[in-house]
Amino acid sequence: MTNIYEIAKKAEVSHMTVSRVFNNPDLVGKKTREKIISIANELGYRPSQIARSMRTKKTNYIGLVLPDILNPFFPEVVRGVDDYARRNKYNVILVNTDNDYEVQTSSMEVFINRGIDGVILGGIAGGKKDTELLNKMIKKDIPVVLIDRFIPSVNSSYVITDNVKAAYEATQYLVRLGHRKIGIVSSPQKIKIFHDRLLGYKKALEDNDIEFREEYVCEGEEVVESGYETFKKLLEKINGFTAIFSMSDFMSFGIYKYCKEKTISIPDDISIISMDDIFTSAHLNPPLTTMAQQKYEMGYNAAKILIDSIRKNKLPDKQLVLEAKLIERESCRKIG
Amino acid sequence: MTNIYEIAKKAEVSHMTVSRVFNNPDLVGKKTREKIISIANELGYRPSQIARSMRTKKTNYIGLVLPDILNPFFPEVVRGVDDYARRNKYNVILVNTDNDYEVQTSSMEVFINRGIDGVILGGIAGGKKDTELLNKMIKKDIPVVLIDRFIPSVNSSYVITDNVKAAYEATQYLVRLGHRKIGIVSSPQKIKIFHDRLLGYKKALEDNDIEFREEYVCEGEEVVESGYETFKKLLEKINGFTAIFSMSDFMSFGIYKYCKEKTISIPDDISIISMDDIFTSAHLNPPLTTMAQQKYEMGYNAAKILIDSIRKNKLPDKQLVLEAKLIERESCRKIG
DNA sequence: GTGAAAGCGCTAACAT
DNA sequence: ATGTTAGCGCTTTCAC
Numbered sequence: 001m002t003n004i005y006e007i008a009k010k011a012e013v014s015h016m017t018v019s020r021v022f023n024n025p026d027l028v029g030k031k032t033r034e035k036i037i038s039i040a041n042e043l044g045y046r047p048s049q050i051a052r053s054m055r056t057k058k059t060n061y062i063g064l065v066l067p068d069i070l071n072p073f074f075p076e077v078v079r080g081v082d083d084y085a086r087r088n089k090y091n092v093i094l095v096n097t098d099n100d101y102e103v104q105t106s107s108m109e110v111f112i113n114r115g116i117d118g119v120i121l122g123g124i125a126g127g128k129k130d131t132e133l134l135n136k137m138i139k140k141d142i143p144v145v146l147i148d149r150f151i152p153s154v155n156s157s158y159v160i161t162d163n164v165k166a167a168y169e170a171t172q173y174l175v176r177l178g179h180r181k182i183g184i185v186s187s188p189q190k191i192k193i194f195h196d197r198l199l200g201y202k203k204a205l206e207d208n209d210i211e212f213r214e215e216y217v218c219e220g221e222e223v224v225e226s227g228y229e230t231f232k233k234l235l236e237k238i239n240g241f242t243a244i245f246s247m248s249d250f251m252s253f254g255i256y257k258y259c260k261e262k263t264i265s266i267p268d269d270i271s272i273i274s275m276d277d278i279f280t281s282a283h284l285n286p287p288l289t290t291m292a293q294q295k296y297e298m299g300y301n302a303a304k305i306l307i308d309s310i311r312k313n314k315l316p317d318k319q320l321v322l323e324a325k326l327i328e329r330e331s332c333r334k335i336g
Numbered sequence: 337m338t339n340i341y342e343i344a345k346k347a348e349v350s351h352m353t354v355s356r357v358f359n360n361p362d363l364v365g366k367k368t369r370e371k372i373i374s375i376a377n378e379l380g381y382r383p384s385q386i387a388r389s390m391r392t393k394k395t396n397y398i399g400l401v402l403p404d405i406l407n408p409f410f411p412e413v414v415r416g417v418d419d420y421a422r423r424n425k426y427n428v429i430l431v432n433t434d435n436d437y438e439v440q441t442s443s444m445e446v447f448i449n450r451g452i453d454g455v456i457l458g459g460i461a462g463g464k465k466d467t468e469l470l471n472k473m474i475k476k477d478i479p480v481v482l483i484d485r486f487i488p489s490v491n492s493s494y495v496i497t498d499n500v501k502a503a504y505e506a507t508q509y510l511v512r513l514g515h516r517k518i519g520i521v522s523s524p525q526k527i528k529i530f531h532d533r534l535l536g537y538k539k540a541l542e543d544n545d546i547e548f549r550e551e552y553v554c555e556g557e558e559v560v561e562s563g564y565e566t567f568k569k570l571l572e573k574i575n576g577f578t579a580i581f582s583m584s585d586f587m588s589f590g591i592y593k594y595c596k597e598k599t600i601s602i603p604d605d606i607s608i609i610s611m612d613d614i615f616t617s618a619h620l621n622p623p624l625t626t627m628a629q630q631k632y633e634m635g636y637n638a639a640k641i642l643i644d645s646i647r648k649n650k651l652p653d654k655q656l657v658l659e660a661k662l663i664e665r666e667s668c669r670k671i672g
Numbered sequence: 673g674t675g676a677a678a679g680c681g682c683t684a685a686c687a688t
Numbered sequence: 689a690t691g692t693t694a695g696c697g698c699t700t701t702c703a704c
Contacts, residue, residue, distance in 0.1 A: 363689070
């Protein structure tokens, strides 16, 4: 590997002049500069980012920790993060935790050892350990931006969707279509954003003088199989729902599966609305009506906030709330 | 940031003894070792991976370059790569090229500057520029393992599916169901693996004494919209296909969309088989019959081959061919 | 506009 | 079992 000394020798200047050509070209005379550039090209010189990091304490790496890359929600987020990062000369270190808390924690350790400049953290659940981890990162002055989820008790930066509003609008939509008996296939309520979705649902019922009933809510995990099971349980408990608000498209896939098995027709027998608008929701039969989250923007803006804060050398504090948008397809029908 | 000198001072040993504790603990006396570890913990010491890389010329980073992270084929690959890498103390730098050749090339430059240990490269198309890029990497002694696709003229390491065989089996399956007029919705034939799929199809026809007809093949890009368009073109050209072999599930989604619009019933009017078995193919209506590729294994093994070769300090040369497996669902029916 | 010296934190190589 | 020396390739600082 050729280095600045080798070039310096050939160009008969000091290595510092070579260094300047690549960092502050204006400080070097035109002639010298051109000579050095020409020699550098000739020798195929490439500055060592490692040596640079060693001195500057900046690596131009950011970490991206995701709970489940198989959920089509996240690839779009990845795309947004990667696009912004690459255009700004940062690279993304991806870690998929598969919802394993151990992996999440140890990744942070690794990131610190690697001198990473900042972290985008998705899928934080909000338990005691999560809170501790987040506080620890803040205390160590490592910039963290949360995406998709956040922890109310920790004053961190995040990019999320307005979940209360999205759930409110989804429920309003169903009510407008004449539905009053609306079941909920819920993701874990201990996670704040899913709790917010329940809040939005409740508020919509209230505004329409419909009584909220605890037994209309059934809770599961945010995976396809659990959508199936949770929906099944809900139907076994209560009869005669005309509509369901599912908290994520991923779970709705399970609902569709169950309906197919039991020849329950969507939307003739039951209307379904959910949230996310992940890829292929449009390709279900019938195409799924859902509150689309701005996934690409979520990733893109998280990267922007993070990198801006790194450049300013201070912890990020921006909290961005994106709007969800109703995508009306064919899984809901008017009744009554 | 505390370093080995600080610890050495406190422990009244040389910095080398501290270094040894973290690299060759056996070479250090038990008592000294324990003392050093205790002080290190107390001070919250973490070895700087950057300084380490500076000396050893190893970063423990591998690059993963993918053409389209939105295609659900790739998240599974990512998961495989990430799992193997993490367990072996490597981290993955992800780049999504969106099929932009410029991004692919410049990523390699960045990787080289960053002193990355090796690269897993997906979605290489096989054109002149791709060939040059690959040869350049090999010449620079940077280990590269290709996944999903390969270039026959370059003697590189890769992990792919046996595409000839998979297409052969898919076609055989259709023939066994009584189909003889089988159309092809093809991905770009200039890419070797898709050409191989055509070869498999042809071979199956030949073995069953069915004449191959050029006009039964229609070519598009590997995205949903193109699946729609290509299928449409194919039907406009030729009438009366009883079955279609689609070269990827992604394109099949487009076929389903077209069929829905034109109320063509799958499998009553036409049978569809394809390749990949991406997530949600099982959730289409009817569930898609397809040749499942071993996506996780592809990623996992590519990472294994790459990291093995890095550790042995030689370029990877292993070429692994995985089998596809028929997943019989409901998009094909028996006729005649 | 250019250069000399020092040092980032670590490990390889060679001592003892 | 432990220590000494040198140096990885770069940038910061200060000097001219």
